[in-house]
Amino acid sequence: MIIDRLYENVIKKGPVCVGLDTRLEYIPEYILNSTKSIEDKIFEFNKSIIDATIDVCSCYKLQIACYEALGIQGLLAYSKTLKYIKSLKGISIADVKRSDISSSAKMYAKAHFEGDFESDFITLNPYMGQDSITPYLEYVKNKNKGIFVLMKTSNEGSKDFQELKVDDEKLYVKVGEKITSWSSEYIGESGFSSIGAVVGGTHFDEMINIKNRFDNMFFLIPGYGAQGGSAKDISNLLGKNISGVVNSSRGIITAHKGKEEGVNFSEFSRKEVINMRGDILKWLK
Amino acid sequence: MIIDRLYENVIKKGPVCVGLDTRLEYIPEYILNSTKSIEDKIFEFNKSIIDATIDVCSCYKLQIACYEALGIQGLLAYSKTLKYIKSLKGISIADVKRSDISSSAKMYAKAHFEGDFESDFITLNPYMGQDSITPYLEYVKNKNKGIFVLMKTSNEGSKDFQELKVDDEKLYVKVGEKITSWSSEYIGESGFSSIGAVVGGTHFDEMINIKNRFDNMFFLIPGYGAQGGSAKDISNLLGKNISGVVNSSRGIITAHKGKEEGVNFSEFSRKEVINMRGDILKWLK
Numbered sequence: 001m002i003i004d005r006l007y008e009n010v011i012k013k014g015p016v017c018v019g020l021d022t023r024l025e026y027i028p029e030y031i032l033n034s035t036k037s038i039e040d041k042i043f044e045f046n047k048s049i050i051d052a053t054i055d056v057c058s059c060y061k062l063q064i065a066c067y068e069a070l071g072i073q074g075l076l077a078y079s080k081t082l083k084y085i086k087s088l089k090g091i092s093i094a095d096v097k098r099s100d101i102s103s104s105a106k107m108y109a110k111a112h113f114e115g116d117f118e119s120d121f122i123t124l125n126p127y128m129g130q131d132s133i134t135p136y137l138e139y140v141k142n143k144n145k146g147i148f149v150l151m152k153t154s155n156e157g158s159k160d161f162q163e164l165k166v167d168d169e170k171l172y173v174k175v176g177e178k179i180t181s182w183s184s185e186y187i188g189e190s191g192f193s194s195i196g197a198v199v200g201g202t203h204f205d206e207m208i209n210i211k212n213r214f215d216n217m218f219f220l221i222p223g224y225g226a227q228g229g230s231a232k233d234i235s236n237l238l239g240k241n242i243s244g245v246v247n248s249s250r251g252i253i254t255a256h257k258g259k260e261e262g263v264n265f266s267e268f269s270r271k272e273v274i275n276m277r278g279d280i281l282k283w284l285k
Numbered sequence: 286m287i288i289d290r291l292y293e294n295v296i297k298k299g300p301v302c303v304g305l306d307t308r309l310e311y312i313p314e315y316i317l318n319s320t321k322s323i324e325d326k327i328f329e330f331n332k333s334i335i336d337a338t339i340d341v342c343s344c345y346k347l348q349i350a351c352y353e354a355l356g357i358q359g360l361l362a363y364s365k366t367l368k369y370i371k372s373l374k375g376i377s378i379a380d381v382k383r384s385d386i387s388s389s390a391k392m393y394a395k396a397h398f399e400g401d402f403e404s405d406f407i408t409l410n411p412y413m414g415q416d417s418i419t420p421y422l423e424y425v426k427n428k429n430k431g432i433f434v435l436m437k438t439s440n441e442g443s444k445d446f447q448e449l450k451v452d453d454e455k456l457y458v459k460v461g462e463k464i465t466s467w468s469s470e471y472i473g474e475s476g477f478s479s480i481g482a483v484v485g486g487t488h489f490d491e492m493i494n495i496k497n498r499f500d501n502m503f504f505l506i507p508g509y510g511a512q513g514g515s516a517k518d519i520s521n522l523l524g525k526n527i528s529g530v531v532n533s534s535r536g537i538i539t540a541h542k543g544k545e546e547g548v549n550f551s552e553f554s555r556k557e558v559i560n561m562r563g564d565i566l567k568w569l570k
Contacts, residue, residue, distance in 0.1 A: 021389070065385055065392035071401030075360060099382050099410050100350055101440040101512075104306070107350035116356030125384050127412040127435060129442025150412060155386040157414025164451045164459060171456065174449060227386075 001188035002120050002146040003196070003218060006091055009058035010242055014277035017093065017220070018053050018269075019249025020046050020081060021063040024070075026254050028261040038070060042077035047084055049253055052266035056273050058245050059091040061220070062119070079116045086118070093220065093245075094119035097150060099128045105135040113139040121146040123198055123220065126175050133182060140186050146194035149179045152210065154200025154223030172206075176214050183217070192218040192243065199237060201229030201246060207237040219244030224276065225251035231276075235283030242284060248276055286473035287405050287431040288481070288503060291376055294343035295527055299562035302378065302505070303338050303554070304534025305331050305366060306348040309355075311539050313546040323355060327362035332369055334538055337551035341558050343530050344376040346505070347404070364401045371403070378505065379404035382435060384413045390420040398424040406431040408483055408505065411460050418467060425471050431479035434464045437495065439485025439508030457491075461499050468502070477503040477528065484522060486514030486531060492522040504529030509561065510536035516561075520568030527569060533561055 024032065027045045034041065050060065067078035085092045094117065098108045112122045113136070124133060126149050139145040152162055152172040162172040176197060183193035199210055201223035210217075219237060223229035225248045238244050255268035309317065312330045319326065335345065352363035370377045379402065383393045397407045398421070409418060411434050424430040437447055437457040447457040461482060468478035484495055486508035495502075504522060508514035510533045523529050540553035 023392075063385075063389050063392075065383070065389040065396065068396035068402070069392040069400075071396070072357065072361060072364065076357060079357065095385075097384050097410075098350070099384070099412075099435075100348075100380075101438065101507075102442075104348050104350040107308075107348075107354040111350065111353035111356070115354075117353070125382075125410050125412050127384075127410050127446060128438050128440060129445030129447070131440050131442035133442075150384075153386065153413050155413060155416050157387075157416035157418075160414030160463065161412060161456070161460065162414070164456065166449045166451055166456070171446070171449065171451070175446065178445065222386075 001186065001194050002091070002144050003192050003194040004188040004190045006059060006146070006245070007190040007192055007218070009091060010245060013056055013058055015238065015242055015245050015280060016057040016273050016277050017059050017061050017245040017247040018049065018057045018252050018273060019061045019063065019247045020049065020253065021066045021249040022046055022253065023066055028256065028265045030262065038073040039076040039080065042070070042074065043080045046077070046081045048266040049269050050085060050088070050090065052270040053273050054088055054090055056270065056277065059093055060085055061093040061095050061247050063095045063249065082117060082119055091121070092119040093121040093123070093148065095123050097123050097125045099125035099132055101128065102131045102135055105132050109136045109139055113143060113145045121148060123148045123150065125150050126178065130178065140194050146196070148196045148198045148220040149175070151176050151179060151197040152199050152203060152206050154202045154227055154229065158200065173213065176210065176217070180214060180217065191216065196220060198222065201234040201237070202227055204233045207233060211237050211239055215239070217243065220247065221245065222247045224248045231279040232283050235280065238280070238284060240284065246280055251276070286471065286479050287376070287429050288477050288479040289473040289475045291344060291431070291530070292475040292477055292503070294376060295530060298341055298343055300523065300527055300530050300565060301342040301558050301562050302344045302346050302530040302532040303334065303342045303537050303558060304346045304348065304532045305334065305538065306351045306534040307331055307538065308351055313541065313550045315547065323358040324361040324365065327355070327359065328365045331362070331366045333551040334554045335370060335373065335375065337555040338558050339373055339375055341555065341562065344378055345370055346378040346380050346532050348380045348534065367402060367404050376406070377404040378406040378408070378433070380408050382408050382410045384410035384417055386413065387416045387420055390417050394421045394424055398428060398430045406433060408433045408435065410435050411463065415463065425479050431481070433481045433483045433505040434460070436461050436464060436482040437484050437488060437491050439487045439512050439514065443485065458498065461495065461502070465499060465502065476501065481505060483507065486519040486522065487512055489518045492518060496522050496524055500524070502528065505532065506530065507532045509533045516564040517568050520565065523565070523569060525569065531565055536561070
């Protein structure tokens, strides 16, 4: 199961997830000023970061919004990046946060688990309920794919609905209970399920509550670094079983900014991943 | 404001929204068996339906999942279709249901309100709260764009979270209140806001409740026909002010199936739009 491969990476290489939320302004000038297409500039940037980090991170998360914003050229780079990660036997998480009725969810499953945009894991938004999630499950079962469902997101606005009280529980706990029920059939040898949850690393109290309540869940944790999440706080959610991957995007892929911008720019990303890994692991001892 | 243009179309041409949820199996064989690219086959199909319906419908909704499922070729057809609708001064709704933190939402706004995938309206999922919606507002204010936020969706699973009780109200009512507060600054001459709500046409009681509660809201109403929504029920939500557009996808774009599949195939779509319009309007007298 894909979750076992991911967990093996977490243990062997650490829980860092490198967020390839690439924007043109992040790309060093020597690439940006070349005569290459936008597709190739983005891909060259991503490839360099992947090559410099694949032995020290667990997986890569691509925020598709950054690629959609650049239109067809952006999505060509997105596709090429996913294929490159696969060619290196790396693990990709497509951060697409899709949600739709069953017939459209089937199309999204095809879009992101097959063909041009094939990835290992995708993120999904639960607001539309169970039948908006079930179409993805045949891929989890038969095609070695995985899902992270939004539970408690890292942003300030996550309190607007996710923290509303339903039967004396917060809405996100209700969502977490549904995720648990969906995930129970897809548990791998690691003891974790290929259906996990997105929980932002920015909410100190919520992370402790969530870990107490959902101690066997595997988490995709955004919010470290640029968004304000600290390793100490996030360690409460990971726990001794290191039940998750911690994403950082800007902190890693813009690490070269203000420094040397030459062909070795991605070495700064590598250093940042190693620092971040150390910062997290020291709280888990 | 874009909402005024849309409402003018509703009054002049009727409230039907044609759902261009195009799949290869819908395309007549004379196009499918041609030597054209997938991009061009899809576009030719869509163009024919648009040409046959633009004077009898208010707008077009493109379910992007259908295009993403075909990868880059599908998205090229998606882009071409949006540009074609714009060239005819038609109105497009990109059914993307995106949701993300502010920095990524800015990218999605750029993706779907500018460039290759520019549309007039987009749909958004509210689960992540206010700061996942605000990045789109500058386009509503300055670029004549509009938004439909998911409130109560048309699918069975919509009950799983959207109907949970929060302070004696259903969650979707809380979402509706937020939509009302976001929409209040963008009200056009029609009296409606360029920020509306998606409410499925499949829930009889909920539609009456929503109309009573949110009488000045403009709705995008999916679920007519193939999903089971009836014109009589939906008329409760539209009301005498016809405060919405009613989408049908399969019912319209597969109307030629089992009939003549020649170059005039889209005339069956036209007839279906006219029938559907009559079916709805007769309940609004």
